[in-house]
Amino acid sequence: MAVKIFIATDRLDSVLEKLSTKIDLWIPALLKDDKSGPTGFVPYEPGKAVAFDRQTTMSLKKVLLPQVETLLRFEYRKEPEGAINSTLAVEDRREARPTLVFGARPCDVRALTTLDRVFSNGPYVDPYYTERRKNTLFATLVCRQTDAKCFCSSVGGGPADMEGSHLRIVRTDDGYIVEALTKEAQSLLDNLGDAPDASREKQAAEIVEEVSRRRVGDLDTEGSAEAFRKRFEQTDYWVQMVSQCLSCGVCTYVCPTCYCFSITDEAENLKGERLRSWDSCMFYHYTLEASGHNPRPTKLERYRNRVGHKFSYIPERYEGLLGCCGCGRCIRSCPVSIDIRQVVGHLKENTNE
Amino acid sequence: MLETDRIQLHKLVEEALPELDMMIGWTESCDPLQTTPVFIRDAKLISKLTLGPFCSQNLAGYLVKPPALESVPKDAKPIGICVKGCDSRSLVALIQEKFISRDRVRIFGIPCRGTIDWRKVAQRVGLSDVKSATVEDDFLVIDASGTTHRIGLEDVLARKCLGCRYPNPIIQDVLVGQVATPRSSSLETTYRDVDALDNKPIEERLAFWQSELDRCIRCYACRNACPLCVCQDKCIAETREPRWLTQRVGLPEKFLFHFIHAMHLAGRCTGCGECERVCPMDIPVTLIKEKLNKIMEEMLGYSAGLDPDGVPPLLTFNPGETEI
Known part of the structure; x- marks a missing residue:
């Protein structure tokens, strides 16, 4: 061999x-x-x-x-x-x-x-x-x-x-x-x-x-999970960081770790298929509930969720594992040049402000 | 010259900011070839505002797709916004359709000499690490991977800029910098890409769109970046009740979505090219809308976003219409 x-x-x-x-x-x-x-x-x-x-x-x-x-x-x-x-x-x-x-x-x-x-x-x-x-x-x-x-x-x-x-x-x-x-x-x-x-x-x-x-990148994620929780309700922080977001799905679709999906039945008459397709937490319909209520009505809550999921929820649930592999695709493909490293990096700065 | 314009912009915004709810403009991003939109309420941030050929984003859409849901009080202060020629046409179209009222915006008009398409830069210097990019006269000077490249600006301008007839804002409260000369004054120049495609046999055109649209990943960046796509969260591409499109990513779904987008913009599209600029898969989607714009001009003599008091042809009805 x-x-x-x-x-x-x-x-x-x-x-x-x-x-x-x-x-x-x-x-x-x-x-x-x-x-x-x-x-x-x-x-x-x-x-x-x-x-x-x-x-x-x-x-x-x-x-x-x-x-x-x-x-x-x-x-x-x-x-x-x-x-x-x-x-x-x-x-x-x-x-x-x-x-x-x-x-x-x-x-x-x-x-x-x-x-x-x-x-x-x-x-x-x-x-x-x-x-x-x-x-x-x-x-x-x-x-x-x-x-x-x-x-x-x-x-x-x-x-x-x-x-x-x-x-x-x-x-x-x-x-x-x-x-x-x-x-x-x-x-x-x-x-x-x-x-x-x-x-x-x-x-x-x-x-x-x-x-x-080689050391590629200088983002320090230590303590991000806790810092995120403190930032969660600071609307000003999210307004400042992601007001320019278009709420499109580019970042989630190019991301190798984003795995959220939707399940839909696509039927014609008596026959059909149950499909699983990529979904994006940047989309309004992602959290739209049957009652019509949407817990994440604007892009601020939606982008916050993306950061929280990758740098706080996943690490807390899976022994420190991050939901980000540092490929940089979301930065490269963002139509309005949002840099997730900045959003995560600033989480820890003056959290008590 | 750019530096002078920048200083003038800072001065004008400084004077105006106390009377504004906020100022929307561009600032530098982590990518030397692209700016990022910035929303300024704090005078300390004014110095971050920039202008020039890297300011490709059309900011008009933010007026109808605001950062946060907030009800606007009747006596709200106006919002300041920087617009290039093409962006100002989007603003006019939004005013026409009563999505924004003219007195709610303070328009900082920026005469535009063209915006840079990072893809064209990549074709010339490769997708290597661009450390810095500056404009010197008619050249783009790029420091990438230790090499300095000097590229003619004309060679790296966005496609829409090459046929631009309206580089100067259609409406504004103040003008920043010198008036720019239009690159095109004829339909032939403006629509040369449409004509080039139209001159091909229909089979070739079909094959072209099949191969281009096949790359679509249905991320909806084109829709969300479009200042005139105002259905927002109610877009029929995604609603399940009623269900118009399946979640499949076959060509039929992609075709349908892009042609719905284009048809909804017929007579409304101002050709700002945002849909094409933001596409991660480099699909020339503006071309579809350009074709419709051309038909509008030829059949109805109408070009969107030029007259705040005008009525887009598909939003009205003329019983004596002779052209269609």
Whole structure:
């Protein structure tokens, strides 16, 4: 079994093609014919332009938690005699196939620890997520493209953090060194390439060592959970911090740790599907109650909830785990340049004001 | 020149603030290429106000989508707001439709020489770390990843700016800076992107919109950034009672949503381009509205947001109409 292989840059596509015969393969790719345009994870197709040069616009969460998925199909069947009587047929077949995400980033993989706590680690186990999670492997890039909006080291991660990854990818001058980190990942590398020579191996080791030393971001989250509670009712603070918010769903949809969903029955006549789709706490309808009352009527309460959920409720419920992986996507994609680091960073300042 | 304008703006706001409920303007953000809207009640913050080509956001929408639900007392002081040419047209449209009354706003008009599209900057300098960005004459000077780039401003302006006919505010109480020269004076220039697409065979156009709209993630940033999308929390894209759209993310849902958005703006869209600017997936959604704007101009001779006393054509009825 191969433990470590070298893939020359120009051979990447042919290696991915071979890999895609062994396992369902997802790669980060351009979503538009523009080198600096939006990117996201897509199922591999030969010749598809891989976007390894930067973090993707959309995170990889949709591999495990699709934006929309059918939970079950239903059909009311009328009895031939007596049209009043009908039986309900329900089908909830699901299938999780062995999958590899090639070219994940450490922040995205770390984000799954939050999703795991919610969907897999009880008390309620979500079979849809959990089965996909068990069947999915991650080949993660040692990240050398951090920018001013990244802050993974501030929230427990790091640009070379391989926790939760099955393979490590190091980009060298002329290609990639892919190393299996777990036993189950080794067979994937069989017949894909030769072991790297000594000089490339040395270069890769130096890169890993150098990137491991990097500290990305300087947000201090210590004490944020308590500070948030003190701030909760200080409307002035939220007015000052997030008046510019448009209450759109960009931050939550690009976020790798936001997992809130909605369930709707989409039926035509007697047949239909129960769908689970991404929801966003930035939306008015998210907390709209059947009575018509809405406990979060304005964007201030809604944004406050987003900050509270990530930096106070989740840490309190899950032994200090943060609901943020520091990928910086919400900052990068916000139409009005809201910086969550500022909102969280200021929580602790003069809380008694 | 920008610095002079900034100082003038600060001075004008300082004088006006005691008579204002608050001042809405732009300030620097963590991204050197983009500002962030700021709401000022405290005179100490006035010095943070900025203007110039990074001030891309249209602030008019905040007048109808306020930060917090509060009932406005009858004797409330006016709200001060900075508007570029295109933003002022949104303001006019909102006044026409009686969402705001003219005397509730104190308008600080900013003649605009075009706003910068960060995506076009990224195409030139890569998505590397932009440390600083300044404007020197007709150039954008960027310090990114240790390299200094000097880019012609014209090359990185937003698409809507290239065909702009109204860089100067349509209405204002005070003007900040020198009057700007329009980039376009003809329908041909303003609607050249629409024409370019219209000249393609219908199959190609369909394929274009299918591939563009397929990227939509239904985040509704385009809708929420639109100053004229005033249904807000009652938008039919999301209501379940009645249910018009499913929660699916297939092309039919995306098409339907974007065309509902566009149709609801027919004769109302002022072409500020916010919907396109805010799209995280870089979909040219303003183009759909531009097509409708062009039809409005050609058929009815109407261009939205130019006359506070005018009536948008779809909000009225003319029994003797000959054009449609």
